[in-house]
Amino acid sequence: MKCSFPHMGNYYIAFEALFKTLGMDFFPPPPITKRTVELGARFSPEFVCLPFKITLGNLIEASEQGAEILFQTGGRGACRLGFYLDIQEKILQDIGFDVQVVRLFDPTDIAYNWQILKKLNPEITIKKIVKAIRIALAKIEAIDTVEDSIRRKWPYIMDKSEVERLYRVTLDKISQIDNPGDLKPLVKQFKKTLSTLDTHLNKSPIKIGIIGELYVVMEPYSNFELEKQLREMDVEVIRPLNLSHILKDTLYLRLPHRRHMRIASPYLKFDCCSHANDSVAEAIVFAKNGVDGVIHVKPHACMPEVTAMSALYRVSKDYNIPILFFSFDEHTSSLGVRTRLEAFVELLKRRKRCI
């Protein structure tokens, strides 16, 4: 039985490794295009959030190519994500696809997970599962380390096209590696090569921190390739939010999240669900560490992030740090996004000259 899983940035490389090691007939959905979003939006409920629409588009396109089991994330909790799979399954079946949408991992129902794995690969063993998780986690960490290094160093390096080439080559290599042990040396080599490239010594670029809702931060198509646009304006982008961070948070008993709650506590006394407190805490940390501006991104009407916004207005005032708010849905105009970004970067440059 063929299976698939929605896109999120470059992580399909890690998911491919995960499912192939588990011995499943996995293929990633076609890359996200205008058609994906249009399909997803057409069949989605009226005012649902953008991640639902795009992931539904992914699942529809995967079903068109023959996938029968579709995986989806999300667990029980206040945010809508946990309910995606129930209704996405209904929608796909109503369209006419004979598919099942399954939670990728449900810590409260491990027996169910095991059943599904057995169905997809009758020869599955615990050993294979451990191996699959190991390689997936290693690849996720490798992808995040590579992308983070590029973000940090980008404005300083002179030959931008060389960086792009190096990035593409490294991603290709990551996707081809089968042994998790080979990834660390590869990343080390990448960092070394990056540091040998010529740099501007006396540059002081604008630093912008990105915070907000997980999916829209991590999936470039949904945020109109915000980071790429900022890079073109020679900005140093700081983005603490990535999949490694989220997985570590879960593994370390949510201690990073609790730390964020403490930092945000003057503005948010309680846990406002999902990443609301984390967004506010990250903004405060940015302000304290001399970042020039913050961009907050979210899907239209994202419940927890709207709560975070009420606190962010005050953080912006109290710490004297400009925050630009973006709200994405399928009707957002790319030209509008570009204009606002350019204006924001210009504003930050002038502020920096004056201060």
Place this chain on the structure above:
Amino acid sequence: MIQRTKSSFARIGIPQALLYYKYYPFWKTFLERLGFQVVVSPATNREIFYDGINICMDEACFPVKVFCGHIAALKDKADCIFIPRIASVEKRGFLCSKFSGLPDIVRNLFPDCHVLSPNIDLNQDSLFKTFFTFGLQFTRNPIRILSALRAAQDRQEKFLNLMHEKRLTPPEAIEFLEQGKQFSKVFGFQGIKIAILGHPYNLYDDFINLDMLKRLKDMHVEILTLEMVPEKRLIEESRPLWNIYWTYDRELAAAAMYFSKQGIDGIIFIVSFPCGPDSLVIDYLTRKLGQRIPILNLVIDEHRGDAGFLTRLESFVDLIRRKKHEV
């Protein structure tokens, strides 16, 4: 720290919005027994409505904006505002994340407002423990807190019984409890029966739902609501819907399933824009029930289009009536 002198009671404000429609009798009784003078904001009106829209975040859902309008109306009339933070009202269940963030939203939008917010999260602590700890901030006498809790629970039970047995809506039940106002209800109606399902703060706030209930009554429709479903049946219908983890939405879904089996003529879902949980659950229910029974999804928002709203309501009722007469 709110101080209370012997001669003057601190005034505590309860906004007439959101969970007022579910828990007001409990809160009022508890706070009064602790020595507060409870002040309630007026029913939603134009001033509250516009204040709410102007003060609150653009993308917050409509009921939260109305809530902020109520806070604006209340903050000068009370020394502090009572806004419990409610993350869950049952084990392994959740509420919309806005209820978890409500006191913080108000604290950030109204910085000079003193907000008292007990933390109600049945996944962590019992209701008793939460309210008892809350009470200790204002009195050192545990017996007083216990008897306040007892009185509050009794009052809340009376409130629920009034809605179940006498078929009163929450505002009518509150008026009955406070002022003894009687309401006459006609049973055994021979008109068309429509279940109106939605969150109580949308359903029973006549200003924001453009007086929907009265308009339906004027069209000689018998209105059935969630409060009229027998508790045992509600629990029975909830079980297969356990995948819906928002407690209030699961209750609505269970009520929808119950009514769909009672041979009623139609269901109207009233949803405010852009309610997160409802955006998914109502679609889910429409897909499950749409083949069996006529369904109307009414979305209310701050653009108060009277004409369009009324047209849709009248068309729906007309269609049902015609269908019934043809049969």
